[in-house]
Amino acid sequence: MEPFRIHILGCGSALPTPRHCASSQVVEIRGKMFMIDCGEGTQVQLRHSHISFTKIRAVFISHLHGDHCFGLIGMISTFGMLGRINDLHVYAPQELESILDAQLKLFCPSLDYKVIFHAVDTAQQAVIYEDRSLTVESLPLDHRVPCCGFLFHEKETARHILRDMIDCYEIPISQINNIKLGADWVTDDGEVIPNERLTSPGTPGRSYAYCSDTRYLPELVERIRQVDLLYHESTYTDDLADRAKLYYHSTARQAATIAKQAQVGKLLLGHYSARYECEDVILQEAKSVFPNSYLSDEGMVVDV
């Protein structure tokens, strides 16, 4: 299977710490690279990751808090200095557009590539990006400012040819693609061979849900049911549930509860409050509810 993996560039929260960087991830899926969030310092983390700067096709910004977007203009500017020519698509809440425009005019007046802005309605679950390999949907979250997560859904591959049947019916190579896409075959004497006899089902698409920042949001469960990998913010441990509610964040227990109820494959924790010198307490709390929980960390690469 072609890789579908998440590169963690930053998993800290709003206050900078020596241990974690501001939020950013790169989703690698069938050779394509998409960035989610771009806090200050992301371009340096990207450099550490050895992901090619030119490969990032689009950046998805969950919300307009600085720790999720202050690195964008610096990265765009550096892409320009490095000679990028491919368009860069930015998906973000509408209010970012005018500031980004003004920044581009002042700081990057002679970019050799286009930055194309797409406003995202964070209140709607909707497909905001689609290509041959995947869709990306917005996932409304509950934060202090308009905010959404992102659901990456790999498309099911075409059906797999059953070599024996192709040989048996002497189907020419020119027809193979049609049959992979579901066509039946009609023999010379008019017999219709249904596609199901010629192929086996395609490989189902894998899925990744990114949910940060948000209060505990039970509605999320249906929206991310059975994703293979869930990143859910876990800013606090449950003893600070009141604080989590006040600041529209989640605790590790709440993140794990969502993961459990949605029957996801694996839970990745992050967006840790600066108060934790070690996140083991966050991990243990999550594991007590949903055993297949993991801490994200800078430089980590996670298979979906």
Place this chain on the structure above:
Amino acid sequence: MEPFRIHILGCGSALPTPRHCASSQVVEIRGKMFMIDCGEGTQVQLRHSHISFTKIRAVFISHLHGDHCFGLIGMISTFGMLGRINDLHVYAPQELESILDAQLKLFCPSLDYKVIFHAVDTAQQAVIYEDRSLTVESLPLDHRVPCCGFLFHEKETARHILRDMIDCYEIPISQINNIKLGADWVTDDGEVIPNERLTSPGTPGRSYAYCSDTRYLPELVERIRQVDLLYHESTYTDDLADRAKLYYHSTARQAATIAKQAQVGKLLLGHYSARYECEDVILQEAKSVFPNSYLSDEGMVVDV
């Protein structure tokens, strides 16, 4: 003497490298802290430096290239989260004001302190800041966009009292301050004792010039004559003098030539191109012209 020192937070140039951060320094003078330039990641470097976030009174931005100012909004935002209440003054080219305003409205709508913008005319040498202890002057530089350096000039201290003379004339304590400030003393029988007999001269003020980014600019020599410490950009070595000219930067030899002709006390090099994996070549080149040259590096603290 009270400290007058420079904390190097970043001394790299436009492209991020694993070795150097974008430009930023903190000038500490008689217990006051002033920042010069604020590239992306400065707030993290500030945290590493253990300088109190609340102590920065003002930020001076030399020019509007990202590696000198992209860290400003993140730092302002973090200051807010940390509960700052003191005004923060920002001195920068005029074009920054509208973007900074828009960023503050969108990202920091409820700061508990004021950000006060002061437009700097980079084409003029002028006093742009003054308090009891120091002045800061703009120093016009020659870069691709309007750009100025900054000259920090500590004021001469008040004159020093000669204890023996005070005792001899039985001058009351209430008069000491006047005498330090230059007053003569009149004895009971009307004799005027000139101030020069009662005091010795005050300690002369120390001075620091920050010059980045700039082409080789001989006019600078008169403007920074005999400063105690000069930071002058040295993006390249002299074999790349053509490139330096093309991109409006300086070579180490040029920086050292300015230092030598201006008879400065000490030269601090920085703003190294990402192409140098080790800056020893830059240092050796500068030393061959001006022996009292030093490489700046992140975390370094230099006495003026």
